[in-house]
Amino acid sequence: MAHTSASPGALLRHVRKGRARSRAELVALTGASRNTISARVDQLIGANLLEEGGRGWSTGGRPPTILRFNSRAGCVLAVDLGVTSVDVAVTDLSAQVLATVGHPIDIADGPGPVLAEVDRLAQKVLADAGLTPADVRAVGVGVPGPVEFSTGRPSHPPIMPGWHDHPIPGAFGRYDCPVYVDNDVNVMALGEMGVTDSTDDVLVVKVGTGIGCGVIVEGRVYRGAQGSAGDIGHIYVAQPDDRTVLCRCGNENCLEAIAGGGALLRDALAAGLPVTSTRQVIELANHGDGPAVELVRNSGRTIGTVLAALVNFFNPHRIVMTGGVAQAGLPLLAGIRETVYRRSMPLAARSLEISVSDAPEMSGRVGAALMAIEGYLDEDAIHQALAR
Amino acid sequence: MAHTSASPGALLRHVRKGRARSRAELVALTGASRNTISARVDQLIGANLLEEGGRGWSTGGRPPTILRFNSRAGCVLAVDLGVTSVDVAVTDLSAQVLATVGHPIDIADGPGPVLAEVDRLAQKVLADAGLTPADVRAVGVGVPGPVEFSTGRPSHPPIMPGWHDHPIPGAFGRYDCPVYVDNDVNVMALGEMGVTDSTDDVLVVKVGTGIGCGVIVEGRVYRGAQGSAGDIGHIYVAQPDDRTVLCRCGNENCLEAIAGGGALLRDALAAGLPVTSTRQVIELANHGDGPAVELVRNSGRTIGTVLAALVNFFNPHRIVMTGGVAQAGLPLLAGIRETVYRRSMPLAARSLEISVSDAPEMSGRVGAALMAIEGYLDEDAIHQALAR
Numbered sequence A, B: 001m002a003h004t005s006a007s008p009g010a011l012l013r014h015v016r017k018g019r020a021r022s023r024a025e026l027v028a029l030t031g032a033s034r035n036t037i038s039a040r041v042d043q044l045i046g047a048n049l050l051e052e053g054g055r056g057w058s059t060g061g062r063p064p065t066i067l068r069f070n071s072r073a074g075c076v077l078a079v080d081l082g083v084t085s086v087d088v089a090v091t092d093l094s095a096q097v098l099a100t101v102g103h104p105i106d107i108a109d110g111p112g113p114v115l116a117e118v119d120r121l122a123q124k125v126l127a128d129a130g131l132t133p134a135d136v137r138a139v140g141v142g143v144p145g146p147v148e149f150s151t152g153r154p155s156h157p158p159i160m161p162g163w164h165d166h167p168i169p170g171a172f173g174r175y176d177c178p179v180y181v182d183n184d185v186n187v188m189a190l191g192e193m194g195v196t197d198s199t200d201d202v203l204v205v206k207v208g209t210g211i212g213c214g215v216i217v218e219g220r221v222y223r224g225a226q227g228s229a230g231d232i233g234h235i236y237v238a239q240p241d242d243r244t245v246l247c248r249c250g251n252e253n254c255l256e257a258i259a260g261g262g263a264l265l266r267d268a269l270a271a272g273l274p275v276t277s278t279r280q281v282i283e284l285a286n287h288g289d290g291p292a293v294e295l296v297r298n299s300g301r302t303i304g305t306v307l308a309a310l311v312n313f314f315n316p317h318r319i320v321m322t323g324g325v326a327q328a329g330l331p332l333l334a335g336i337r338e339t340v341y342r343r344s345m346p347l348a349a350r351s352l353e354i355s356v357s358d359a360p361e362m363s364g365r366v367g368a369a370l371m372a373i374e375g376y377l378d379e380d381a382i383h384q385a386l387a388r
Helices: A007-018 A023-030 A034-046 A110-129 A168-172 A185-191 A257-258 A259-268 A278-286 A290-314 A330-343 A362-374 A379-387 B008-016 B021-031 B033-044 B111-128 B169-171 B184-193 B255-259 B262-268 B276-288 B288-312 B330-343 B361-378 B379-387
Strands: A050-055 A065-069 A077-082 A085-092 A097-104 A134-141 A180-185 A202-208 A213-215 A317-322 A353-356 B049-056 B064-068 B074-079 B084-090 B099-102 B134-145 B179-183 B204-206 B211-217 B316-324 B353-355
Touching: A007 A023, A007 A034, A007 A065, A007 A379, A023 A034, A023 A065, A023 B204, A034 A050, A034 B330, A077 A185, A077 A362, A077 B049, A085 A110, A085 A362, A085 B021, A097 A110, A097 A257, A097 A362, A110 A168, A134 A168, A134 A362, A168 A180, A168 B184, A180 A185, A180 A362, A185 A213, A185 A317, A185 A362, A202 A278, A202 A290, A213 A257, A213 A290, A213 B353, A257 A259, A257 A290, A259 A290, A290 A330, A290 B211, A290 B288, A317 A330, A330 A353, B008 B021, B008 B064, B008 B134, B008 B379, B021 B033, B021 B064, B049 B255, B074 B111, B074 B184, B074 B361, B084 B111, B084 B361, B099 B111, B099 B276, B111 B169, B134 B169, B134 B184, B134 B379, B169 B179, B179 B184, B179 B361, B184 B211, B184 B361, B204 B288, B211 B288, B255 B262, B255 B288, B255 B316, B262 B276, B262 B288, B276 B288, B288 B330, B316 B330, B330 B353
Parallel strands: A077 A134, A134 A180, A202 A317, A317 A353, B074 B134, B134 B179, B204 B316, B316 B353
Antiparallel strands: A050 A065, A077 A085, A085 A097, A202 A213, B049 B064, B074 B084, B084 B099, B204 B211
């Protein structure tokens, strides 16, 4: 049997993820000596991260003491920053929401006023949960644009004027803890994965005004060389009659210029539908309006041509659709499935699951919390915390 | 500073990859105690995997003893199985080739005769290198078709009739060691990465009769849900005038039906070029024949449309082209670059390097050796070997 790491951080992870529930199980799992395991478990208990919780079933001998992760050893702040609103939550170390609050903002007001509002909301949720700044172990922030993950600075975000290169972590100076910032699609992807110990390969595709994709490799966010992995909205899509569609990026026939929310509204207006927003097109489709259903389904087909190629290349376990246009549900999914299952290799498509997110409005907050928790409970971070 | 694992296998890796050269450097790197490191290093020396090799420079105190990986602690067999030939090499544990031999085969003869020939060649190279079966620590095999990696069995390989589900590892029963089998493109990708400790994200694209891609995530082969990741030869490619091209897989407009080696020959014959094989088209192009250059460049452009999409999605550090058609070098690369740099997002394309393999004829053997070595020196495997 293969053995796994026995560092204190790894032991904590084994207990958190349910892989071991006692010192004896940790010995069996890691192959480390009973003495080593006991000493490290005692360290983790001393740091209040593990707790002993009664006696487990045993097959003989002295019954083993059950170890539990103490998910109330601290809390994290989770910030889901959108274009027109922000949600701030405080969660425990299992991403259970303890308190949450939302507020309208205008991201174009720039980092000063917007982050001041976030700061105010964060203090409010902490107070609502009966906690103080000293309880906060880490902060996670999702923003609607590209971010240099290592510094937490947005990088030429197209719909966040004034935010380029702004050091977002600096806004959380009152908390003596690390701050993790990533783009909203990566954060939502983490939220869709949840607290499970999945090692699946997953694509989380957000279809809103733009189109983006969170790429999960073996349960973790994959970022690529410059951190721009998953940027599928500007993949070129050939049009049947050699028609060209100009994208706001300056190129022609980008996926989002043909199948994103803006394109849906444009095509609905051109077809004479009585609408003034993408949301209204979605609502019409949800009410079974024939032309609206067909427009949404066509969007799905176009998105499907790109996803079919990605299924061959990436061979994911599943694809989760999220974002405003994904709320159109069935016709979008039908168009995507029709194209993906026709154009992907049978082996890759055979057990591929394509679904719509269950709780898209929560995945941003939960994902931001998970990003913060995983950072705080990282193997190296635990190693250093215990060495102090 | 972040600390890394201090398991015996991890310590061995740190020395092999040049990250530490003494006990003191291992203590600094891992944060483990001097006693722990000394005990584990002694175990590794006892197992003949590490050796002490003289005194290093020191900044004061007793000069540290230099630790070296003993790459001659055993050998591996590397088998590069092609459609018409097989190469077998024996290498040391640093993938240095000690002896190699090649022989024509016909893969369609089936596993019985082909693997008997491989067995004969393996015994020959071992003898040539002055080694015995007892010296072999692992075997690595690359085959020209899809493989279920966990069992080493080909899975419906289109150009390996009779091989479906055949347990290839069983052919190496005379060696008391693990046998790793993977498809040739993944193996070549490992070979292109070499023995470096790279954590780059890389695509290795093989253009021969078919077109396939090895996907490297943080220095390791990425396989996906069913192990079919990188299967880009059957991605749908729209044709300018809504023309359709039938692929041998039964679908229309697959990348390899338009831009693979077979397509190149077909188009050259249709253009009236005096050729009877893809190789001759490549040779004409290499001699500057105008129509042949244009055909190869067009293949490059078509491959580029698919790679441009993958660059946006995967954001690799680099792309390496290999395989017979890639021998056409410049015109193929020019067509690929022209399309990728025009159609990819600037951030992803900015520092992307696209090159042709330096030594394509060696990457299959070196990759098979590396697959065997990494399996043998895996952290868990070392843990178990030392526990025996």
